[in-house]
Amino acid sequence: MKKYYLIIPIIGILYLAGHLISKPAKKWARAHVNYITEVDDHPLNCLNCHLYEKEEGPIYKILNRQYISPLNLTLSKEGNKMYVVGQEGNVLLEVDVTSGKVIHKIKVGEHPHSVVLNSNNTLAYVSNQWSDYISVIDLGTSKEIDSLKTGNGPAGLAISNDNNYLYVVNSFSSDISVLDLNLKKEKKRLAAGNNPTCAKISPDGNNVFVTSRRTLPMPYNTPPMTELTVLNTNSQYVTDRIIFEKAYVMENVAFTPSGDLAIATLIRPKNLIPSIQVEKGWMMNHGIGIIERKEGGRIFQFLLDEPNAYYSDPFDIAITPDGKKAFISNAGVNVISVIDIDSLRDFIANTSEDSLKMYANHLGISSKYVITRIATGANPKGLSLSPDGKLLYVAERLEDRIAIINTDNLEVSGHIDLKGPSKITMSRRGRRLFNNAGRTFENQYSCYTCHPDAHEDGLVYNMAAIGRNITNVQTLRDIGDTPPFKWNGKNQSIHKQDGMRFSKYLTRTESFNYDDLDALVCYIRTGIKDIPNLMYNPDENLTPAQQRGKAIFYRTHDNFGNEIPASNRCYTCHPPPYFTNLQMADVGTLAATDDSMLFDTPQLNNIFASSPYLHDGSAPTLEEIWTKFNPEDKHGVANDMLKDQLNDLVEYLKSIREADYYVENPETASDSLLSYH
């Protein structure tokens, strides 16, 4: 009994204390959330930020799941087996099409991208985009039996008809590896467009077409031009570089069965006119590029969009064996657009040359060749047709399943569940939102559109009035701990960056509701990993040039022995692990058309993959930051350097890896606090 008497006053004291502190605590929490979200009515849900946004550790593991995320797929020549690349699961799934069951789960490298089979279907080749090699899979034993080294970021694959050569698109090093499959080694590497992604071999086997996503380096403030690279399989030389003007993000290409046409998916950005044009249908358009494959053949671009309805982020294209229909996955709006190719041909044949050029921007003509749109699950990506063309298989990336579409009645006839996690985590929900254009005016674009693979698209945008404050798109890779955001540093949090102001100024439609906003922020903070820098720092051992460049990066004295003011040394503003001090700075690059402002110091992790540079993208290469845009040494003391020293500095900058590496290896930074000799 006595014990109970003791408990009562304790409870009383606790209640009183709670009552006394709850109000100020709530007030503090309210102020904190208001600061983070920049609104005053965001629910006080501590867990959303302080639990779900854990980036590692046991809580992260409990709350998150390892999804499969099917990206690309292919069918066996009999059509009874399907091979699906699980991009997040790092697997190749072998699926029995008849039973709709996954029968083998084959471990491959990091972040696999594509799969291709040899002609007798005994071997599968899988490109591992984050491991820089090809997994060779014995389809008899369903085991990886070999690996073939490639360039950086192997993505699209094409195999020669005689099975002797594999053409590998290296998406990060922007070239094509020609692999000799008999010698099991790279024969040569050929330059491709910028950030190439897909390879398709022509029906006659004579050419490989390689699409690319980023624009070629262009003079400042000019529209993008993106390359489709044509490789001759006989000479194994690049014989043509077809330029698509005012277009980019050409994800995939397909040939008609006769090979007379090649059709590629693309996006037509209007990045140099004010972004308020989104309301007029002029921010982003989504369409196809058509190449006539004959002497003097023409190139066309047509839209898949309609007035008041946009079909964002076209990804893959598949053409039926009879050449009558083309299917295009519109990953941002969860539909498959179906094109009647005969209607497309008639339209081209009966339209004047001048009109054809104009139609590249015409929202009203897609009805002439798009016959229907088929709804799918979240984020449809890779497509594959059954050998008879009766069924279309669609990789629903963010559903972990394959949709089956009947190509006669153009309806979804079923699904194949790839047996990914059943739980949809907050981060996964955020990822779906990120990849979906539903929150942009008339579905014009998704976050993914300007941030493909959660990176950046290499363009500059006119975010304000005409010609004012031209802004270079920044990467979203591992940005969670690098506030403030935006070049002008006005957003102290991702909540603010993607909240009300975002919809008001950019998407021009309803803003994300708070649950969705929390989920989107959760994905951005926890779900976007930086790529491994296998191009310039594959084994953590810096080259001699990189070591010399590192010493320059950390130098305290110039070539003449003068001490460099601390504020003007590289590492002062760009310290590891993110290589930013999270402060604002004036580096002398403010343009006459910019508002007066300081710039947020950007992080430098994997900076090699983020050209162009500076806040307005005026420096196409790292070198030009210092050879052209640093006349007064405001962006670090650099004008004393000889050219070979600048080369060394650039080599070091290109070697900078993901932030985690410097967190786990702090000595890599501290050991370089030495003076440069």
Add this chain to the structure above:
Amino acid sequence: MKTTNLKHLLITALVFVFFWAADFEIFCQGTGGSFKPAPVPTYGNWKSYSKKNGLPADKAYCVRIDGNRVWVGTSAGLALFENGTWKTYTVDDGLAHNHVISIDVSELSGDLWIGTMGGVSQLSAGKFVTYTQFNSGLANDVIYSIVCDGKDIWAATGGGASHYDTYTREWEIYTERNAPMHEPWTYGVCASEEKVYIAAWGGGVIEQDKKTKRFRDHVDPDGEMEIDLFPDDGVVHDITTAVSYADDILWVATYFGLSRYDGTRWKGFFDHDSGLASNFINNLRAIGPVVFLCTDKGLSSFNGESWVTYKKDENGTSGKVIYRKGDDITENTAPTAIAHNFVIGVDVKGDDIWVATSKGVSHGTKIK
């Protein structure tokens, strides 16, 4: 039967004699029969191109044969000769600079690498990509020589030798700071299977071992700048203008004579004691056992034993072909000649030779 065979034999012999005589006539061109067959190929039937008939400028700096195409670097752009017609690429097409000084074709990629007075251009499948000292790691924009060596591109520039690895995208610069050079000015570069050779102004030849990346230099040991004091003691002069490697021989051009290096011994050649047209050698190119030498007084070719030199008559279109082996000199007249005696570039492939001169480019064919 026997009569028929005899007839056939006679006819065959007559045909042989006829062709031999015709051949002989072509080469001797009235020299009275003292001709001795030259061991190096002889070219003739010269046809020249200048601004008058399609070349963008008279001054041609370099020439490169690329299958059925011929590329010529001029002072007004890059000229392409294909199917009998000329096409010109200039800065308007994306070329780095209109003064095109050096060209090489990559066997690996088929791409053309072009050295200009304003940087390096890569012409791939009809599209130019330009590298300058401002937008890349290129040492300097004045490119005297460019060479494709597999995936590696080497450029001799006014600010050092530049190496570009097309796979890793790394640029390296070699100057007097990190190589045994006298100064950063480099004039020529070539590559063998194991080594890279750089003609460095005032520094002789710089040799880099590809595996170890280590350098060694080849200079004139006598150090004499006016004459080659001690013959065959090394490269004939420290001021070198071009290098070319073929058949295990390194050939080095200077403004003071020619050097031949077999990996062990040096041998010098001069206009006063050999068939060399002039000691002032602008450029050279070794093709198999033969080296072609571009001098200010004509084009010479040499295989280590015999010389053939081509000169244009001062007035007129005819020329001379001068053969020399040891002390035997034979001078023949030729109905056609190279465009000008100031020869700057040359390339040979199969039976075709193209010569870049200060007054146009000339195409000749092998006649023996």
